[in-house]
Amino acid sequence: MIRPARPGDAEAQRAVERAAGARFVEVGMAEVAADEPMSAEKLAAYARGGRSWVAEDHDAQVVGYVVVELVDRCAHIEQVSVAPSRQGHGLGRALIDEVERWAAAERLEWMTLTAFADVAWNRPLYEHLGFRVLADEELSPALRALRSDEAARGLNPQIRVCMRRTVRRP
Numbered sequence: 001m002i003r004p005a006r007p008g009d010a011e012a013q014r015a016v017e018r019a020a021g022a023r024f025v026e027v028g029m030a031e032v033a034a035d036e037p038m039s040a041e042k043l044a045a046y047a048r049g050g051r052s053w054v055a056e057d058h059d060a061q062v063v064g065y066v067v068v069e070l071v072d073r074c075a076h077i078e079q080v081s082v083a084p085s086r087q088g089h090g091l092g093r094a095l096i097d098e099v100e101r102w103a104a105a106e107r108l109e110w111m112t113l114t115a116f117a118d119v120a121w122n123r124p125l126y127e128h129l130g131f132r133v134l135a136d137e138e139l140s141p142a143l144r145a146l147r148s149d150e151a152a153r154g155l156n157p158q159i160r161v162c163m164r165r166t167v168r169r170p
Contacts, residue, residue, distance in 0.1 A: 002098045005052035007044035012062035020081040053098045055091045066095040072142045075103035077113040103167040110164050117161045131163035
């Protein structure tokens with residue numbers, strides 16, 4: 001089940017992100033795996049702002065989440081994580097679909113995100129979900145700034161891509 005996140009979900013969201021991030025060790029990106037998740041305070045702010053959703057299992061445990069920023073009048077997916085035990089079951093797609101419903105209600109034209117170009121559960125997955133890689137000349141100043149912020153946090157911009165998908169209307 002997908003539902004709006006609540007401020008009290010923050011620690012469960014952080015646990016999901018830690019577990020999901022551990023997979024980066026498998027592809028030689030231990031530094032990404034070791035990166036600390038977003039703070040509980042920031043996650044709670046996303047929830048209070050109505051820009052975060054969680055996936056729950058049958059026991060009402062948080063097993064995935066997504067948070068969204070508004071960037072250039074686009075729904076920018078800042079983070080999406082699914083617990084490793086629940087990956088491959090469509091939860092990531094369901095979370096992104098929820099973002100799309102929100103974006104459509106907000107009358108936004110695009111959803112954007114940044115991803116690792118050569119990690120199977122990043123760019124190729126998002127392409128499968130309808131996102132396309134943006135060429136450098138297509139990047140807005142705000143997306144360029146996001147890439148700069150990522151680089152300042154240690155994410156190599158040479159192995160990252162910005163992606164975009166049209167928001168479908170119901």
